[in-house]
Amino acid sequence: DTDGGMIQTWLKKHLVNYTGATRHPFILSIREGTVDLSSFKRWMGQDYIFVRAFVPFVASVLLKAWKESDDHSDMEVILGGMAALNDEITWFKNEASKWGVPLSNVVPQRANQDYCRFLESLLSSEVEYTVAITAFWAIEAVYQESFAFCLEDGSKTPEELKETCQRWGNVSFGQYCHLLQKIANQCLEKASDDVLSKAEVALLHVLEHEVEFWNMSHGEI
Ligand code: HMH
Incomplete structure (x- = not known):
């Protein structure tokens, strides 16, 4: 773990948790081409709210970077992420209308509310930039x-879902995530034990x- 930084160390330590999130049965079903389209639509409506x-x-991460970071490029990477979210909202609206998912009356489910509440808890100025950028990454x-994973060679992702997978699975989104990881690692390197554990x-x-x-894609409330 000499150059992978703290993030690499944590990913190894928590590999089971990380794999649980990145190789979830819903994702595996997309990759296998067996996904239930009503699950996919449910995910889409919920993700728009998220x-x-x-x-x-x-x-809030941008604000913390501006106040707390000593590296000017941090702000630019985060600003790029915000610009991408602007596109993402437009994309959701178009994609949802293609799939016949009405976004205006999606009811946020419990897991979504809990996740959004967690995000809100990180808005506070008491939450250190290092903690917020780690969560963001x-x-x-x-x-x-x-x-x-759904776009790798040998995956059987249905043609009509490939554009969605491309949205987050493309190379440039991968590079952006790598930049966020670098920023997080730089912050973590300088952090106190208290901030590290947070x-x-x-x-x-x-x-x-x-x-x-x-x-939530399974559908039980
Ligand atoms: C739930 N996590 C969730 N939705 C998203 N769109 C992302 C992460 C990535 O932006």
């Missing part, structure tokens, strides 16, 4: 790893919320 709550969280990385807990919370989020 992404809308994700924007203020990313804005983890949230993006889970989607990147999950959807990239960041590790935040990472584990993200992984739990992501698993619960995928679980």
